[in-house]
Amino acid sequence: MIWNSSRWSASVFKKDHRRVLAIVQDAADLDVARKALYHYVTERQYEIYFDEPEHSGFEMTVARDCARVLRAVLARNSDAGVGFSVTQALWDLARDVERPDLSQAFFAELSHLFRGLNGTPEGIEPDSSIQAAVSGREAAQVRSRELDSIWEDIEEAMDRYESGLDPDAMKRRDMRRRQVQEAMGATDQEWRDWRWHVRNIIEDQDRLAAVTTLREYERVAVEQAVHAKLPFGITPYYASLMDDEPEFGRDRAIRAQVIPPVSYVQGMAEHADRRAGAFDFMLEADTSPADLITRRYPAIAILKPFNTCPQICVYCQRNWEIERAMAPGAMASKADIEKALNWIREHPAIREVLVTGGDPLAMGDGPLERILKKLADIPHVEIIRIGTRTPVTLPMRVTPDLARMIGSFREPGVRDVCLVTHVEHVSEVTPEFVAAVDRLKRRGLSVYNQLVFTFHVSRRFESAALRQLLRKCGVEPYYTFAPKGKDETEDYRVPIARIMQEQQEEARLLPGMRRTDAPVFNVPGLGKNHLRAAQNRDVISILADGSRVYEFHPWEKNIVERDSYIGQDVPILTYLERLAAIGEDPAEYSSIWYYY
Numbered sequence: 001m002i003w004n005s006s007r008w009s010a011s012v013f014k015k016d017h018r019r020v021l022a023i024v025q026d027a028a029d030l031d032v033a034r035k036a037l038y039h040y041v042t043e044r045q046y047e048i049y050f051d052e053p054e055h056s057g058f059e060m061t062v063a064r065d066c067a068r069v070l071r072a073v074l075a076r077n078s079d080a081g082v083g084f085s086v087t088q089a090l091w092d093l094a095r096d097v098e099r100p101d102l103s104q105a106f107f108a109e110l111s112h113l114f115r116g117l118n119g120t121p122e123g124i125e126p127d128s129s130i131q132a133a134v135s136g137r138e139a140a141q142v143r144s145r146e147l148d149s150i151w152e153d154i155e156e157a158m159d160r161y162e163s164g165l166d167p168d169a170m171k172r173r174d175m176r177r178r179q180v181q182e183a184m185g186a187t188d189q190e191w192r193d194w195r196w197h198v199r200n201i202i203e204d205q206d207r208l209a210a211v212t213t214l215r216e217y218e219r220v221a222v223e224q225a226v227h228a229k230l231p232f233g234i235t236p237y238y239a240s241l242m243d244d245e246p247e248f249g250r251d252r253a254i255r256a257q258v259i260p261p262v263s264y265v266q267g268m269a270e271h272a273d274r275r276a277g278a279f280d281f282m283l284e285a286d287t288s289p290a291d292l293i294t295r296r297y298p299a300i301a302i303l304k305p306f307n308t309c310p311q312i313c314v315y316c317q318r319n320w321e322i323e324r325a326m327a328p329g330a331m332a333s334k335a336d337i338e339k340a341l342n343w344i345r346e347h348p349a350i351r352e353v354l355v356t357g358g359d360p361l362a363m364g365d366g367p368l369e370r371i372l373k374k375l376a377d378i379p380h381v382e383i384i385r386i387g388t389r390t391p392v393t394l395p396m397r398v399t400p401d402l403a404r405m406i407g408s409f410r411e412p413g414v415r416d417v418c419l420v421t422h423v424e425h426v427s428e429v430t431p432e433f434v435a436a437v438d439r440l441k442r443r444g445l446s447v448y449n450q451l452v453f454t455f456h457v458s459r460r461f462e463s464a465a466l467r468q469l470l471r472k473c474g475v476e477p478y479y480t481f482a483p484k485g486k487d488e489t490e491d492y493r494v495p496i497a498r499i500m501q502e503q504q505e506e507a508r509l510l511p512g513m514r515r516t517d518a519p520v521f522n523v524p525g526l527g528k529n530h531l532r533a534a535q536n537r538d539v540i541s542i543l544a545d546g547s548r549v550y551e552f553h554p555w556e557k558n559i560v561e562r563d564s565y566i567g568q569d570v571p572i573l574t575y576l577e578r579l580a581a582i583g584e585d586p587a588e589y590s591s592i593w594y595y596y
C-alpha cells in the first residue's frame with residue numbers, strides 16, 4: 001500500500017462510509033442518531049461473527065475491538081467527559097455542515113475504525129502463506145524453517161541500530177573522546193575520574209559547540225533554555241557519544257535526551273514563575289505524606305535525598321523541581337533526611353524503598369552510605385532500590401568501592417539491594433557502561449532498566465534491539481514507560497497504540513528473558529496503569545485533531561472505587577508523519593490503528 005496521509009478527508013470519508021452517514025441522516029435528533037449508530041455497530045459485529053463466514057479470525061477480532069471502541073466513543077457520557085462529540089461530528093458530516101476543525105488525523109481514525117468494524121481492516125495484508133498438509137516431524141521442520149526466516153527478518157531489523165559496542169562505533173568514539181578531552185584540557189586520568197566530569201558539566205551552547213557539531217536549531221534551543229534558566233547539563237562523557245556528523249542520525253536518540261526542542265523551551269519558559277503548578281504532572285505534591293517522601297502504593301515509598309543529576313533528561317518528570325545539573329544545595333539537610341527516615345520507620349507497611357531524586361549515585365560515597373545504612377537498620381525494609389542513570393551518563397562513577405559499599409547492604413534472606421537504571425538506546429551501551437554494570441553485578445546487585453518509550457527510540461525493533469543487548473550485559477528490562485502526558489514534552493510522546501504494537505509485534509518475538517518489561521502509563525496521582533491489560537483503560541473519544549482520549553482506570557479499581565483519569569493521547573497520523581520525516585515507511589506501521 002502506498003502511504004499518503006492526505007487521502008483522509010471529509011469527502012473521502014463521506015464516499016467510503018455512506019451507510020454510516022445515512023443512519024445519522026435518517027435520525028430525528030442527536031440522541032436518536034447515537035442510539036441508531038450504537039445498534040448498527042453491535043449488529044455489524046454480530047453479522048461479522050455469525051453471518052459472514054468469509055472473515056478470518058483476525059478480522060473478527062479487529063471487528064470486536066473496533067465495535068468496543070465505537071460504542072464507547074458514541075456514548076453520551078464520553079461527550080460530556082471530554083467536551084467533544086464524535087456523534088455530532090458524524091451528524092454534521094451527514095448534513096454537509098462545514099467542520100473545518102476536523103483534521104485528516106480525525107478522518108484517518110474514524111475510517112480505520114469503521115473499516116475494522118466491517119471486517120476490512122485497512123493496511124493489514126491477509127495471510128498468503130500456504131499451510132503445508134503435513135504433520136509430526138515434517139510439520140515441525142516446515143515450521144522451524146519458517147521461524148528461521150522470521151528471526152532473520154528480526155535480526156535484520158535490529159541491525160539497523162548501531163550499538164555502542166559495535167567496533168565502528170567504538171573506534172569513532174575513541175576519536176571523539178580524544179577530541180573532547182583536548183577541547184576541555186582533560187588528562188586521561190581526569191577523564192577516568194567522575195568528579196572531573198561533574199566539575200566540568202557542559203551547561204551552555206558555546207561549551208557544547210566546542211566539543212561537538214551543533215545544528216543551528218540546536219544551538220538556538222540550548223541558548224534559549226540557558227537564558228530561561230531551564231535545567232540543562234551534559235556530562236563530557238555523554239557529549240563524547242555524540243557524532244560529529246549528526247546528519248547520519250546515528251546519535252539522534254542521544255541528542256534528543258539532552259538537547260531540548262524549541263517547543264519544550266517555550267513551554268517551560270511560559271510558566272517559569274510557577275513551575276510546580278504547571279509541570280508537576282504526577283501530582284507529587286499530593287502524594288508526598290512527608291518531605292522527601294512520595295507514596296502511591298501500599299508497600300513501597302520513594303525517598304528523594306538528592307534533588308539533582310549530573311545530566312538532565314529533557315523529558316524529566318521532575319523538571320519542575322530540579323533546578324540545574326548538580327545544583328549546589330541539592331542535597332537535603334541531615335535533619336530533613338532524618339525526618340523522612342523516621343516516617344519510613346513509623347510505617348511498617350513500607351517493605352521497599354526506592355532511593356531516587358535526582359540521582360543518588362551523584363552524591364558522594366559517604367552520604368549515600370549513611371542513608372543506606374539507616375535504611376538497612378529499619379527491620380521492615382526488605383528491598384532497597386536505587387534509581388540511577390549514572391551508569392549511562394557517568395559510568396566512571398560506579399567505582400569498585402561504590403559497588404562494594406552498595407553490595408555490602410545485601411543480606412540474603414533479610415534484605416536485597418538492587419539498581420534500576422535508565423538506558424534509552426543501544427547507542428548508549430558502551431564498553432564503559434558494560435564495565436560499570438559488571439562491577440555492580442559482581443557484588444551481587446541486580447540491575448534493571450526502565451525505558452521511556454519516546455518518539456526518538458520508537459522505530460520498528462529499536463527498543464527490541466535494546467532489550468536484547470541489555471540482557472547480554474546482565475541488565476533486566478523492567479518497565480517501558482509511555483512518556484507522560486506533559487504538554488511541554490509533546491515532541492517526545494508516542495501514541496499508546498504504538499507501545500502496544502511494539503509489545504505485540506516486536507518485543508513478543510524475543511525470548512521471554514529478554515522481554516521481562518511491562519508497558520505502563522503513569523497516571524497523575526494514581527501511579528502506573530498497566531497497558532498490557534486492555535480492561536485497565538478505554539478509548540472514549542476521538543478529538544477533532546485525531547487524538548484518542550483514554551479513560552484510565554485506577555490500579556485498585558477491583559478493590560475500592562476510585563475516580564478514573566481522562567487523558568489525551570497524541571494523534572496517530574501525526575506520529576506516522578513524523579516517522580516519515582525521519583525516513584521511516586509508515587506503511588510498516590499500519591497495524592498501529594488497531595491497537596487501543
Ligand code: SF4
Pocket residue numbers: 308309311312313315316317318357358359388389422
Ligand atoms: S536521570 Fe531521571 S531524575 Fe535525572 S534528569 Fe533524567 S529523568 Fe530526571
